[in-house]
Amino acid sequence: MSRRRQVRKLGNAVALCLSLLATLIGLLCLGAILWTLIARGLSGMSVQLFTQTTPPPGAAGGLLNAIYGSVIMTVLGMFIGAPIGILAGTYLAEYGRESRLSSVIRFVNDVLLSAPSIIVGLFVYEVLVVRMGHFSAIAGAVALAIIAIPVTVRTTEDMLRLVPQSMKDASTALGAYPWRTITSIAYPAARSGIVTGLLLAVARVSGETAPLLFTALNNQFWSKNLNAPMANLPVVIFQFALSPYKDWQQLAWSGALLITVAILLLSVIARLIISALPGDQGQR
Amino acid sequence: MAIVSAKRAARQRAGERFFRTATLVAAFLVLALLGGVAVSLLRGAWPALSHFKLEFLTREIWNPVTGEFGALAPIYGTLMTSLLAMLLAVPIGFGVAIFLTELCPRRLRRPVGVAIELLAAVPSIIFGIWGLFVLAPILQRQVQPWLIAHVGPLAGIGQLFQGPPFGIGVLSAGLVLAIMVLPFIAAVMRDVFETVPDVLKESGYALGATTWEVIWNVVVPYSRVGMVGGIMLGLGRALGETMAVTFVIGNAHRVSASLLAPGTTISASIANEFTEAVGDLYTSSLVALGVLLFLITFTVIAAARFMLLRLDRRALSTV
Numbered sequence: 001m002s003r004r005r006q007v008r009k010l011g012n013a014v015a016l017c018l019s020l021l022a023t024l025i026g027l028l029c030l031g032a033i034l035w036t037l038i039a040r041g042l043s044g045m046s047v048q049l050f051t052q053t054t055p056p057p058g059a060a061g062g063l064l065n066a067i068y069g070s071v072i073m074t075v076l077g078m079f080i081g082a083p084i085g086i087l088a089g090t091y092l093a094e095y096g097r098e099s100r101l102s103s104v105i106r107f108v109n110d111v112l113l114s115a116p117s118i119i120v121g122l123f124v125y126e127v128l129v130v131r132m133g134h135f136s137a138i139a140g141a142v143a144l145a146i147i148a149i150p151v152t153v154r155t156t157e158d159m160l161r162l163v164p165q166s167m168k169d170a171s172t173a174l175g176a177y178p179w180r181t182i183t184s185i186a187y188p189a190a191r192s193g194i195v196t197g198l199l200l201a202v203a204r205v206s207g208e209t210a211p212l213l214f215t216a217l218n219n220q221f222w223s224k225n226l227n228a229p230m231a232n233l234p235v236v237i238f239q240f241a242l243s244p245y246k247d248w249q250q251l252a253w254s255g256a257l258l259i260t261v262a263i264l265l266l267s268v269i270a271r272l273i274i275s276a277l278p279g280d281q282g283q284r
Numbered sequence: 285m286a287i288v289s290a291k292r293a294a295r296q297r298a299g300e301r302f303f304r305t306a307t308l309v310a311a312f313l314v315l316a317l318l319g320g321v322a323v324s325l326l327r328g329a330w331p332a333l334s335h336f337k338l339e340f341l342t343r344e345i346w347n348p349v350t351g352e353f354g355a356l357a358p359i360y361g362t363l364m365t366s367l368l369a370m371l372l373a374v375p376i377g378f379g380v381a382i383f384l385t386e387l388c389p390r391r392l393r394r395p396v397g398v399a400i401e402l403l404a405a406v407p408s409i410i411f412g413i414w415g416l417f418v419l420a421p422i423l424q425r426q427v428q429p430w431l432i433a434h435v436g437p438l439a440g441i442g443q444l445f446q447g448p449p450f451g452i453g454v455l456s457a458g459l460v461l462a463i464m465v466l467p468f469i470a471a472v473m474r475d476v477f478e479t480v481p482d483v484l485k486e487s488g489y490a491l492g493a494t495t496w497e498v499i500w501n502v503v504v505p506y507s508r509v510g511m512v513g514g515i516m517l518g519l520g521r522a523l524g525e526t527m528a529v530t531f532v533i534g535n536a537h538r539v540s541a542s543l544l545a546p547g548t549t550i551s552a553s554i555a556n557e558f559t560e561a562v563g564d565l566y567t568s569s570l571v572a573l574g575v576l577l578f579l580i581t582f583t584v585i586a587a588a589r590f591m592l593l594r595l596d597r598r599a600l601s602t603v
Contacts, residue, residue, distance in 0.1 A: 012494035016387055023388075023396065024381025026470065029463045030403040040417075041362050087310035095307055105311050108318050111591045114517060116524020118551045119321060122574040125558075126324040146317060149543045153314060177296050179303035186592050198345050207407020210526040210551070214558050234409050238527065249417075267405040271398060 034260075041257025044250045050259075053222050054236060057245040063255050065222045069230040070259075073137055073216060074206045076226075077144030081205075082198055084145075085152025092153065093160035094182050106157075113150040120146050121211035129215060137230035139217025147208055148201040155197025159190040192277060195271045205265040207259055209234035233259050322578065329572035331564055340572060344535035346553075348561070352570035355576060357537040359518025361454060361547040362577070365529060366522040368543070369465055373522075374515055376462075377469030382499055384470075385477040397474065404467035412531035415460035416452070420532055423459070424451030428544055446542040455543040456532040464528050465518040472514030472592070478509040513591030520585040524577060526551035550577045 048062045055061025088105070096102030124143040129135055163186045171181040187194070217229040218239060233255050240252035332353065333340060343354025386396055428449030436445045480503050488498035504511070534546020535556050548556075550573045561567045 008494055008497070012496040015496040015499075016382075019379040019382040019387060020375040023383040023400075025376055025398070026380050026400055026403065026466055029466070030399055030406075032418070033403075033406065033410065036414055036418050037410065084313055084436055088314050088341070089305045090445070091307035091311040095304060102311070105314055107586075107589060107593075109314050111582060112314065112318060114520050114585050114588075115321075116526065116551060116577060118524065118526040118554055119325070119574060119578055119581075120585045122328070122554065122558075122571060123321045123324055126328045126571070148364050149314065150315070177300040180296065182303070185503045203405060207409065209409045210555060217559065234407070234527075237409055237413065238530075241416065242531070252413060256413055260406060260410050261409060263405055264402055267402060268398075282444065 037253070037260055039255045040250075040253040044254035045257075048068070049251075049254055054220055054231060054240075054251070055247070056220075057243070060247075061251070063233065063251060063258070065219065065231040065234065066236040066255065067258070068217070069216070069223075069232040070206060070234070072226075073141045073144055073212070073230065073232055077148055077205055078139035078198065078202060080141065081145035081148035081201070082152055083151045085201070086156045086194065088149070089153045089156025090160060090182060092157040092184065094178065095177060102270045109150050109153050109282060118209075118210035118213075119149055119210050121214055124211065125214045132227075135215060135217035135229040137216050137226045137228065140212050140230065140232065143211035143215045143229075144205045144208060146204050146213060151201040151204055152197055155200065156190075156194050159193030159197065160186055162193065163189045167265060192273050196273045199266050199270040199273075201257045205269070206266075207234060207263050208229065209238055213238070307424070310368045325571060325575050325578055329568055329575045332568035332572040333575075335565060335570075340569075341576075344537070344539055348563070348566050351563065351565050353565070354549055355550070355569075355573055357539050358548050358550040358553045358573055359576065360539045361457075361533065361549040362523055362551070362580070364454055364543075364547070365457040365461055365533070365549055366519060366560075368455065369461035369518055369522045370515065372459070373463035373466045373518060377466050377473055377514075377518070378511075380466070380470035381473035381477055383595070384474045386495060386499060397471075398472050400467045407527075408464060408525055409527040411460050411464050411528040415456060415528060416531040419460060420451035420456050421497060422590070423456055424449045428455075432544070444539050444543045447540075447544050449544060450534065450546060451544060452532045453544050454533065454540075454547045457529045457547075457549070460528045461522045461525060461531055464525060465522050468521055469514055469518040472517055473507075473511055473596070476510035476514060477503055480506045509591050513588045516584050516591070520581050520588060523584060524551060524581045526555050530555045560573035 046062075048060065049064075049068065050062060051064060052060070052062035053065040054063060076151070088109075092102050092106055120143050122148070124139050128139040128142060132139070160182075167185055167189060168181050171185045172178075176184070212232055212235050216232055216235070218235045219229045221229040221231075223230055237252045237255045237259070240248040240255070243249065336343075336353065340353065340355050341359070343352075344356040345354045346357060346366075347353070356589075380400060384393060384400075388396060411585055428445075428451070431445045432449060436442045445463050484502050484506060485498050488502045493501065529549050530552040533548055533552050535548050535552060536546040537553070538545075539550055540547060554570050554573055556571050558567070561570055
């Protein structure tokens with residue numbers, strides 16, 4: 001073997017080993033984070049966690065009010081965000097298509113998709129909290145909705161575009177208006193895809209902390225009032241983790257484990273639905 | 285025989301008008317959202333911006349007591365942590381993408397890819413709490429003392445590794461950020477690499493090139509624009525990331541040459557101080573920081589999205 005050939009082969013081997021190493025580093029990070037979460041979070045798991053509210057330092061307690069608040073605000077946020085996102089996605093896929101306006105909207109939506117969430121928090125603070133004069137669960141839900149909208153728009157459009165044109169044409173040939181075609185043909189055909197998009201949006205939204213910091217704030221106590229500050233898991237984790245009290249830090253770890261497990265489950269379920277879809281969309 | 289009664293036809297037409305308008309309104313709402321964010325932030329920031337003028341950008345001082353605010357330290361911290369994150373995450377992300385598209389046995393491709401994507405789904409606050417309780421102590425006890433002892437005395441680069449090992453600081457924030465943006469960069473690069481036609485790669489192999497030579501001379505040049513787009517998308521994330529940084533940056537409004545010193549970023553300052561800010565000028569200064577972040581990230585993200593426009597849209601739907 002010539003020397004030059006040896007050098008090339010060596011370079012190849014080194015480069016490929018480095019890429020393997022990079023992948024191992026990535027997997028190691030995921031493993032390390034999950035392991036820490038499980039190790040530290042599990043020791044705090046108890047029935048108490050789900051039956052008692054956040055305690056003052058030194059007392060026993062759970063995360064009930066925070067879990068409740070997170071669920072309520074996520075559901076409320078999705079109720080506001082999902083219809084808007086689905087309708088806007090429908091416009092892009094069915095009405096606007098390749099028009100100038102839809103390219104602009106598509107671009108803006110993509111920008112919003114990766115916009116920093118703390119900006120959304122500031123926006124809702126300026127628009128809602130300042131006007132209402134106080135922090136509230138509603139403001140938190142609106143902030144979450146704004147984060148859910150771009151995700152939903154994107155997946156809805158993508159999924160509607162996968163519905164075969166021939167199916168829509170058949171409907172049109174029977175004399176149906178576009179809205180009938182969309183609601184009776186396209187939506188049912190794209191249903192599992194759209195649901196997946198909503199699941200991904202929920203996964204994205206339920207871990208968001210920054211937009212809730214100055215919209216929903218936090219609440220030490222049990223509160224069902226949507227017009228008042230409401231406890232939520234991410235902000236409780238934030239405040240408790242940075243506190244000097246050991247029992248608060250323990251609660252933060254347990255909350256972190258809960259939230260991560262919930263989100264990873266949602267993501268995995270969404271992926272399973274996608275891979276069960278027929279056609280080329282299931283390839284990856 | 286009338287197939288469709290006039291009444292039914294009218295109902296269908298009304299339904300069409302209603303549905304069409306509803307979708308159009310929703311689509312415009314997306315546009316309005318971006319405009320609304322820009323306008324409301326500028327309005328909130330106006331008192332501070334008109335009070336400090338351009339000096340806001342260049343002053344390091346941040347004193348709520350005397351009411352003097354400057355954005356230099358947060359801007360520096362934001363850029364520095366993001367730069368560190370990109371220096372680490374881009375090569376590793378590139379390696380992961382290469383592994384997934386060119387090396388990985390077909391059977392492992394999906395699980396490994398999904399694992400990397402799951403890392404992207406972990407909420408940022410988890411990275412923050414992990415960084416504070418796990419990574420920072422390791423850095424403080426093992427890594428930073430070594431850096432101070434061995435790299436610190438060197439001329440030039442040594443400046444970056446001075447002072448006591450706090451554990452938290454700019455370096456730690458950069459590391460946590462790197463772990464956070466790694467999956468995004470890896471996922472986008474993988475999607476970009478997958479668009480390279482097999483014919484091109486096969487021609488490379490036919491000429492006797494090694495795998496690495498095909499990657500470096502065929503795959504990378506072909507996907508250059510998309511790669512840069514993916515990197516900038518990751519950069520956009522890093523610049524705007526809040527929770528992961530807030531935990532480990534130390535929140536000190538000063539510009540230090542040393543990477544080991546505590547600092548702050550724009551988003552961390554807002555997250556830490558906003559609810560405690562008293563006085564209009566203080567609040568307004570924080571919103572003004574938000575405006576800066578808005579400008580920086582939106583420029584980067586818009587440029588990234590522009591570069592990625594060519595790419596198959598569906599390939600990117602997870603990011």
